[in-house]
Amino acid sequence: MELQAIKVFQEIEEGDIEFLSDLEKAADRFEWIPDDRLTKISDLPEQDIEYRLSRLNKFNLVTGGMAKYEGYRILPAGYDTLALWNLAQRDILEAFGRALGIGKEADIYDAITPTDERVAVKFNRLGLSFKSLKETRSYSPKHGWIDASKDAARREFQALKKLHPKVEVPEPIAYDRHVLVTSLIEGEELSEVADIDLPEPVLDEILRNVKEAYKTEIIHGDLSEHNILTKPNGEVLIIDWPQWKPADHSEAEELLRRDVKNILKYFRRKFQIDRDLEEVLEEIKENSD
Template sequence: MLESIPDIFLNTTNREFRVLLAIENSMKFYEWVPKEEIADFTGYNQKETDFLLTRLAANKLVQRSNGAYEGYRIYFEAYDLLALNALVSRDSVNAIGEIIGVGKESKVYEVTSGITGRHAIIKFHREGMMSFKKVRIKREHIEERRHLSWLYASRLAAKREFEVLKLLYPQVSVPEPIDHNRHAIVMSVLKGQQLAHARVDEPGWYLDEILKQVTKAYQLGIIHADMSEFNVFVNPEGCEIIDWPQYVAAAHTNAKELLYRDIENILMFFQRKYRIKRDIQGVINNITYA
């Protein structure tokens, strides 16, 4: 098995990409895509199809069924490759480097973007079934196509995050959105370091800066809905708020509760680490009546 997305990408042929695309498309209709369906989509003969599927399976890009018929489905890494290939084809990415972050619901690599001519990052969403429910896809879609839940969840999360970044940037201090495809987003490099791991000299000033960005987002009709010290980056100029796929509109039924939770998380962090106390209701009033 190849160990990293850059290595896998460089060693995947155009014919193998076509097989992956065939499986992705046909997973809309099959839990396990029949080998004959793959051959029909690609136009390859049985021998060529078998050879390509064997290579892809060896690299852990496709999974083979042990059921009544020979069928296949893609792994997350194959979905990564399909998204990356599309982004490379339109010059949104022209080089990919090392992995720089791994979380429960994402993997992040450093890249360069031909569109901007600058260093950037690519974030591959990794949402699973719980996140799929959280972003409020209709339950019947999950029940009818359980094998697609991770694919739909990750794709929808990326779409939501890209759209809200486009809305917020540059009025709010968030990463600059560059492009997205499937479950992947290309965005500007994050500035500074994670608030959770930073030791800042003027914590009160940084708290004010964070609340200022929350206020600006609220004025644009957006509440983060999952804020903590782990999705705020701090730097000498201020802060940057990341990880927005679970945002809600300010008019959402649960908006007040979600805003309260966001502010409570941030205030509790600053109280714990820096002994700074703020009245939460006063802070929320300042945000909602600004």
């Protein structure tokens, strides 16, 4: 699957981006940006507005609709385009690649930097799933998917900055809006690994990293075999940190317990390794103050 924003990126002009940015600013105030406000919002003559709208429509970056009156809204691909444009301007991204993983709440693609490094680009899509769209019947501009997704990118970047390189996590490189760029990990999701030669040291290495993160006063909050990447040499990396909580959070203990429980449960079921949850938790909290 190719991302719409990547597909049309080569054809995008600076004028398209400027007009999209104007729409983005107005989106704070309008569910549908009214047709008759576009002159004021963009400061462009009518003819230019029509030209830009027809292009953005053709690229599937905006959509028109009828509320009380005719108006426009930026589609997720439009926000993707704005973020990619900025990341390219900042010399962070040079070329875009293929899908690495379509997750629960994000699409991850690989990309190349101007210095030819391969990176992972995470497009957050919080609350865009079919189910949650049905649940949030009224669209509220302030709490739409884009705001939640921007928060997620910012929070994950913040966590990775604190954790890297003490804890084995992807290196944070940059973020823009809802898009996060990190180093690319050539590994396999733990859940996908058919068998591990030496599961005990892998479990120990995961728990060592959980402890190291806890020392940094960070609790993952969504730890499972799906958010751990393993390499053939037994190295592990913990990914997907947007929901992290500080160690002094009121639910911190509960979240740490759940994180560790998930991992122990997986290793018990899959590798018949039996560890006592309370003992492991004690060991993680030891010497961490």
